[in-house]
Amino acid sequence: MTNKAKSSYAISKQLLQRLPLYLNYLRDFADREGYISAPLIANAMKLNEVQVRKDLAAVSSSGGKPKSGFAVGPLIRDIEKFLGYDNIDEAVIAGVGYLGRALMHYKGFEEYGLKILMGFESNEELIGTSIDDKQILHVGKMVDMCRRLKIHIGIITVPAGAAQEVCDQMVEAGIMAIWNFAPVHLTVPDHVVVQNMNIATSLVILTKRMAEKLAEKEDF
Amino acid sequence: MTNKAKSSYAISKQLLQRLPLYLNYLRDFADREGYISAPLIANAMKLNEVQVRKDLAAVSSSGGKPKSGFAVGPLIRDIEKFLGYDNIDEAVIAGVGYLGRALMHYKGFEEYGLKILMGFESNEELIGTSIDDKQILHVGKMVDMCRRLKIHIGIITVPAGAAQEVCDQMVEAGIMAIWNFAPVHLTVPDHVVVQNMNIATSLVILTKRMAEKLAEKEDF
DNA sequence: TAGATTGTTAATCGATTAACAATC
DNA sequence: TAGATTGTTAATCGATTAACAATC
Numbered sequence: 001m002t003n004k005a006k007s008s009y010a011i012s013k014q015l016l017q018r019l020p021l022y023l024n025y026l027r028d029f030a031d032r033e034g035y036i037s038a039p040l041i042a043n044a045m046k047l048n049e050v051q052v053r054k055d056l057a058a059v060s061s062s063g064g065k066p067k068s069g070f071a072v073g074p075l076i077r078d079i080e081k082f083l084g085y086d087n088i089d090e091a092v093i094a095g096v097g098y099l100g101r102a103l104m105h106y107k108g109f110e111e112y113g114l115k116i117l118m119g120f121e122s123n124e125e126l127i128g129t130s131i132d133d134k135q136i137l138h139v140g141k142m143v144d145m146c147r148r149l150k151i152h153i154g155i156i157t158v159p160a161g162a163a164q165e166v167c168d169q170m171v172e173a174g175i176m177a178i179w180n181f182a183p184v185h186l187t188v189p190d191h192v193v194v195q196n197m198n199i200a201t202s203l204v205i206l207t208k209r210m211a212e213k214l215a216e217k218e219d220f
Numbered sequence: 221m222t223n224k225a226k227s228s229y230a231i232s233k234q235l236l237q238r239l240p241l242y243l244n245y246l247r248d249f250a251d252r253e254g255y256i257s258a259p260l261i262a263n264a265m266k267l268n269e270v271q272v273r274k275d276l277a278a279v280s281s282s283g284g285k286p287k288s289g290f291a292v293g294p295l296i297r298d299i300e301k302f303l304g305y306d307n308i309d310e311a312v313i314a315g316v317g318y319l320g321r322a323l324m325h326y327k328g329f330e331e332y333g334l335k336i337l338m339g340f341e342s343n344e345e346l347i348g349t350s351i352d353d354k355q356i357l358h359v360g361k362m363v364d365m366c367r368r369l370k371i372h373i374g375i376i377t378v379p380a381g382a383a384q385e386v387c388d389q390m391v392e393a394g395i396m397a398i399w400n401f402a403p404v405h406l407t408v409p410d411h412v413v414v415q416n417m418n419i420a421t422s423l424v425i426l427t428k429r430m431a432e433k434l435a436e437k438e439d440f
Numbered sequence: 441t442a443g444a445t446t447g448t449t450a451a452t453c454g455a456t457t458a459a460c461a462a463t464c
Numbered sequence: 465t466a467g468a469t470t471g472t473t474a475a476t477c478g479a480t481t482a483a484c485a486a487t488c
Contacts, residue, residue: 014479016428020420024380024403037445045405049445050481057447066446066487083424084431098322105318108403112420113427152430160244177430179423183244183328185265193433195426199417200240200332203399204303206415207333208236210372210397211304213413234455257469269469270457277471286463286470444488451482458475464468 015055016083021045022055023079029072037069085113091179092151094166095158096121096136099181103155104131117151122162139166146173155179156186167194235275236303241265242275243299249292257289305333311399312371314386315378316341316356319401323375324351337371342382359386366393375399376406387414 042049059082064070096119120139154170163182178194262269279302284290316339340359374390383402398414
């Protein structure tokens with residue numbers, strides 16, 4: 001609502017990936033009362049300085065001052081606001097295995113504007129237990145619960161074979177956004193967004209880049 | 221070694237991200253003896269068909285047949301080989317919290333060419349225990365262990381505040397590639413690659429895309 | 441003032457998509 | 465053969481980087 005003009009630009013995925021990195025860096029930055037420059041951040045992150053400058057210009061409400069840079073505190077708040085960390089979305093999680101449990105335990109999500117309310121499982125032994133203060137209910141109750149609580153975000157950490165079925169139920173329950181940790185491609189209607197968190201993908205990039213580095217060496 | 225010619229092209233990160241998706245799809249494909257076409261895959265993944273065709277051309281050793289497409293079995297093997305899933309790299313993990321434990325339990329890594337050998341922790345209570353058959357040792361033993369076993373991949377799942385220190389130790393231990401799950405930017409020498417697995421980044425993209433979808437709706 | 445840094449326009453680079461001949 | 469699909473060259477698109485005037 002407030003920054004409608006800005007959000008009508010298509011925000012690039014790359015920018016969205018860099019902003020949390022800047023934010024981490026800024027939050028660790030000692031002097032919150034001081035100023036920080038784009039070249040300084042760029043240097044720390046090993047990014048191009050023009051890129052950082054453009055990114056900051058895109059999110060900063062007050063802009064930077066030539067010679068000194070951006071005021072640290074306001075810049076942090078601008079990025080947080082841009083990323084939506086200021087208003088917290090509620091989510092449910094389906095699949096309380098090791099990964100699901102790790103996510104439910106993770107304290108950091110509220111900082112990122114996400115609150116996991118409860119978990120759903122098919123394993124009867126887990127039903128009725130809770131993790132931290134988050135109840136674990138039978139997956140059969142998911143549709144009704146999400147509808148009544150008007151939950152819009154679902155996290156899928158069930159095994160690959162069960163993911164599409166759970167996904168369909170989430171769609172039926174009115175979920176608008178699905179964060180999918182199962183290594184399968186999910187089919188959803190157009191009004192639902194799916195973000196895949198495939199660890200295999202990340203792993204491949206790591207090992208390939210390592211292999212390339214080793215190959216470079218061998219060439220000399 | 222075997223496909224030196226191919227690996228001297230700079231392989232794009234995007235290609236590396238799409239290949240595991242194709243692989244998932246192909247592995248689930250019913251008829252492994254049959255043929256599959258690029259347009260069919262493209263349609264299932266909602267990707268452009270030329271893109272899939274180019275990707276497959278880049279990794280397929282035998283190429284496709286006009287009219288019928290690519291032989292499913294050989295294509296699976298070509299992708300696996302390209303991604304390095306055929307030779308398994310050994311890794312260690314530092315930080316056996318909920319996330320570290322989830323990774324140590326995860327059975328799928330060997331399919332992706334990774335084997336986690338052991339975990340390192342500073343919490344004395346965990347030292348000497350094991351997860352599946354993977355021992356948990358004191359982090360003080362990490363450097364020596366990695367050197368002696370010639371481990372080249374390190375996974376970091378310690379809290380943000382400890383990540384850089386653990387990272388430095390891994391570098392000292394001869395680790396070449398670091399898969400970093402801590403939400404901090406790690407500084408490493410040039411010969412080491414870092415792949416960040418920042419869940420916050422993925423989450424941001426999800427919620428932003430959801431917000432965009434909602435905004436679109438409101439515009440009508 | 442001199443100099444570092446901003447904001448922005450223009451140039452470059454790389455990835456995606458379109459077009460089309462070759463072929464099974 | 466007719467038609468779907470491949471492989472590849474050319475066109476387009478978008479993101480990154482360079483250049484530079486404005487300014488604190």
